[in-house]
Amino acid sequence: MPLQNPDKIEKIGGFFKKVSATNREYIEYWTHETLFKWDFxxxxxxxLIPWALWFRFRKKDSTGRLLLGGFMALIISSWFDFxxxxxxxWYYTGLAIPTIPSYVPWDFCLIPVMIMFFMQVKPDSSPLLKAVLFAGISAFAGEALFQWLGFYQPLHWRSWWSFFIYILLYGVCHRITRLRTFEKL
Known part of the structure; x- marks a missing residue:
């Protein structure tokens, strides 16, 4: 007998059955309307292209620090997106992976790679200036491009709100890569 209230377990189970049925219906739709189509x-x-470019043009002696910042960006952006x-x-169309509701190419690739490139180019320049530039490109050019493509559909969201979140995201990632607590294991 579980410690949790059986009525609560049953009620929550009902919610998850509805979510699961909707997910199956969406995957069926995605398989016919997105898989192997132009948007896919x-x-x-x-x-793939951002990671290939990063791998080719990264500052090789800073790979670990850059990846730490990039993975922090990946975690934070995908969490907020989710x-x-x-x-x-908002919602997305043309998903690369139908079982993840956030847009994987944006959260797992474009955002972290762009942050890593910004961090390695002119590393001694103002992080606030870089954060504002990154936020402006991401919020006003990137989101507009993805909206024009039909991939990103904001419902109750404004690009200005994204702008400030992107500034904070860059700031956190920049700070993480500047930690001086790294020592050999």
């Missing part, structure tokens, strides 16, 4: 291939291009989708603030 473009999404995968957005996912919350935004789940709360109905």
């Amino acid at each position: 291939w473009l999404s995968w291009s957005f996912a 919350i935004g989708v789940e709360y109905g603030l």
Whole structure:
């Protein structure tokens, strides 16, 4: 006998059955309308090309620090994106992976790679200036491009709100890469 209230378990189970049924219906739709179509291939291009470019042009002696900042960006951006989708603030079409509600090429590839490039170019220049530039490109050019492509559909969201979040995101990632607590294991 579980410690949790059986009525609560049953009620929550009902919610998850509805979510699961909707997910199955969406995957069926995605399989017929997105898989191997132009938006699928473009999404995968957005996912793979940034990493290939980063691997080729990264500052090799700073790879670990850059990856730490990039992975922090990946974690934070995908978490915020997931919350935004789940709360109905926006949604995506042309998903590369139908079982993840956030847009993987943006959260896992474009955002972290762009942050890593910004951090390695002119590393001694103002991080605030870089954060504002990164935020402006991401919020006003990137989101507009993805909206024009039809991949990103904001419902209850404004690009200005993204702008300030991107500034904070860059600041956190920049700070993480500047930690002086690294020592050999």
